[in-house]
Amino acid sequence: MKVLIAVKRVVDYNIKVRIKSDGSDVDINGVKMGVNPFDENAIEAALRLKEQGVATEIVAVSLGTSANQDVLRHALAMGADRAILVESDLTLQALGVAKLLKSIVMREQPQLIILGKQAIDNDAGQTGQMLAALLNYPQATFASAIQVDGNTISVTREVDGGTETLALNLPAVVTADLRLNEPRFVKLPNLMMARKKPIETINAAEFAVSAEPRLKLIQVSEPSARKAGIRVGSVSELLSKLREHEGILL
Amino acid sequence: MKILILAEHDGKQLSPAVYQVVTAAQFWNAPVEILVAGSNTNTVAKQAAAITGVARVIQAEAAHLAHQLAEDVANIIVQVAGDYQVILAAHSSFSRNIVPRAAALLDVAMISDVLEIKADHTYVRSVYAGDILTTIQSIDALQIVTIHSSNFTAAKNTESNNTDVNNTGAQAEIVSIEVPEPFTITRWVSETRSLSDRPALTSAKVVITGGRSLGSAERFEELLSPLASKLGAALGATRAAVDAGFAPNDTQVGQTGVVVAPELYIAVGVSGAVQHTYGMKDSKIVVAINQDPDAPIFQVADYGLVADLFEAIPELTNAI
Ligand SMILES: Cc1cc2nc3c(=O)[nH]c(=O)nc-3n(C[C@H](O)[C@H](O)[C@H](O)COP(=O)(O)OP(=O)(O)OC[C@H]3O[C@@H](n4cnc5c(N)ncnc54)[C@H](O)[C@@H]3O)c2cc1C
Numbered sequence A: 001m002k003v004l005i006a007v008k009r010v011v012d013y014n015i016k017v018r019i020k021s022d023g024s025d026v027d028i029n030g031v032k033m034g035v036n037p038f039d040e041n042a043i044e045a046a047l048r049l050k051e052q053g054v055a056t057e058i059v060a061v062s063l064g065t066s067a068n069q070d071v072l073r074h075a076l077a078m079g080a081d082r083a084i085l086v087e088s089d090l091t092l093q094a095l096g097v098a099k100l101l102k103s104i105v106m107r108e109q110p111q112l113i114i115l116g117k118q119a120i121d122n123d124a125g126q127t128g129q130m131l132a133a134l135l136n137y138p139q140a141t142f143a144s145a146i147q148v149d150g151n152t153i154s155v156t157r158e159v160d161g162g163t164e165t166l167a168l169n170l171p172a173v174v175t176a177d178l179r180l181n182e183p184r185f186v187k188l189p190n191l192m193m194a195r196k197k198p199i200e201t202i203n204a205a206e207f208a209v210s211a212e213p214r215l216k217l218i219q220v221s222e223p224s225a226r227k228a229g230i231r232v233g234s235v236s237e238l239l240s241k242l243r244e245h246e247g248i249l250l
Numbered sequence B: 001m002k003i004l005i006l007a008e009h010d011g012k013q014l015s016p017a018v019y020q021v022v023t024a025a026q027f028w029n030a031p032v033e034i035l036v037a038g039s040n041t042n043t044v045a046k047q048a049a050a051i052t053g054v055a056r057v058i059q060a061e062a063a064h065l066a067h068q069l070a071e072d073v074a075n076i077i078v079q080v081a082g083d084y085q086v087i088l089a090a091h092s093s094f095s096r097n098i099v100p101r102a103a104a105l106l107d108v109a110m111i112s113d114v115l116e117i118k119a120d121h122t123y124v125r126s127v128y129a130g131d132i133l134t135t136i137q138s139i140d141a142l143q144i145v146t147i148h149s150s151n152f153t154a155a156k157n158t159e160s161n162n163t164d165v166n167n168t169g170a171q172a173e174i175v176s177i178e179v180p181e182p183f184t185i186t187r188w189v190s191e192t193r194s195l196s197d198r199p200a201l202t203s204a205k206v207v208i209t210g211g212r213s214l215g216s217a218e219r220f221e222e223l224l225s226p227l228a229s230k231l232g233a234a235l236g237a238t239r240a241a242v243d244a245g246f247a248p249n250d251t252q253v254g255q256t257g258v259v260v261a262p263e264l265y266i267a268v269g270v271s272g273a274v275q276h277t278y279g280m281k282d283s284k285i286v287v288a289i290n291q292d293p294d295a296p297i298f299q300v301a302d303y304g305l306v307a308d309l310f311e312a313i314p315e316l317t318n319a320i
């Protein structure tokens, strides 16, 4: 079976982003970028399905500008077979991404589509569910374990207070939690080899969907920091300070 | 114009966050209605009807809704959406699963985890794990929004003027609706719920969180559990602690886990990565105990104690 994975290019999670001086947007010029961490879990899950003999082909897709080739190269180096770049100059938001991904799904006809559960830049956490809706496919979000059994996939989901296991008929959409697996490191020779694998580029305009942003960014700002606290020298000092607060009974 | 709130519940109780979303909904000055979907919803429908500021409760009851699968609940939202201008839910794993699906079916760009409602169609939400605030404006006629509930006070019950969820003196009208056909190609198989006598992480007044430095599941429990018992606290964990198997997955506090906002948050051997602080910086009082004076957690702590946790925690527990 064919597995499609969606790979977003985001600011590296270790980097604290700054805002432009006019407050119009964040300033990510020259900042280190990489694969959205949850999408690495999605790739890893697909690779393991292939190693189990369940998946036959893994196709990675990324939407954005030509700069996104780097994250697709990373997916190829991890072991994806093919990569597709959907090029667009628009500010892509979850609904638009889901619509474009649907077009790719119609073309590629994968049996399983794995996305990350959320992108660590916009923290939306919407695209997988939206894609499943547009395709009228079953969905399993926040997956921490998956198992394919013939025409169904069983997915353990992380939910508040525990886990839930669902069985979905394929084709289906799954979104990966960090707990799904430990993504493998990319070895240098694989990175070299990935350079030779082709990346197919499609202009988003070729798909008859409107991916125009519906959410207008008005301004960005830094949150007010918590008020500066104090250092206490001992446990007893800590306790006496806490006991001064109303409502805290110690 | 009306507002609809999708209510999270477990068949027995409404989630406390529903009360906070009712407060958020008052922004629009329009009738607020609550959608309760499930297989046994009479009790929770009555609880919803008793909340001040709720005009009507929509009850969607069917055997196949027992596990509130996203596919089924999203279809119910789509069925009723035409009556509303705004659809809200508390931002939680429950709504994050369902609401985006409904939004796409309705062709609406959903807005996740809203911190503040600035104006009709204009919201403040954070990005980059809370490092940046954005103000965004939606051009959709229908607004579909999940609410960062800890930023809003809880609405009270009509009769007793308190938030006792067992007060079922219904005030608002409860109407039942026809439920769409089940989406049969997703089947619920099983669930595991962590059994703990401790209060739920998201509603506890005191939360104690342990990090990787606790060293093992046994030491995590040995050291933090007596303190938690004394304080009536819930136990949280960092991702590093969860990944190391020291604490259950659903206790992870942060960007990828739960967001908590207790009266008192005690971070024990936690470095304070942004992915973690995202989940706790709304806490009223934050205490950090860490042996590294430069640990970033001290920047968000009201009281910082530089100490070895293996000495400080037993001492603290004994002193209470
Ligand atoms: C996409 C993504 C999402 C993430 N989501 C989350 C999330 O939701 N929640 C989360 O918590 N993390 C999350 N993380 C991980 C996060 O970046 C940090 O790695 C993690 O929070 C660190 O956990 P820690 O503080 O337990 O461990 P460490 O960073 O290793 O810190 C241990 C701390 O313990 C202190 N210490 C050691 N020994 C002692 C002692 N004897 N006494 C006192 N102090 C001691 C050290 O000084 C240090 O500060 C995420 C990461 C990524 C990439």
Ligand SMILES: Nc1ncnc2c1ncn2[C@@H]1O[C@H](COP(=O)(O)O)[C@@H](O)[C@H]1O
Pocket (backbone or CB within 6 Å): A006, A007, A008, A009, A036, A038, A039, A061, A062, A063, A064, A092, A094, A097, A114, A115, A116, A117, A118, A119, A120, A122, A123, A124, A125, A126, A127, A128
């Ligand atoms: N521009 C994009 N290109 C490829 N995949 C994307 C893109 N945007 C979102 N995704 C996928 O959707 C997931 C959730 O993103 P979001 O809904 O934005 O939080 C990500 O983890 C990716 O798998």
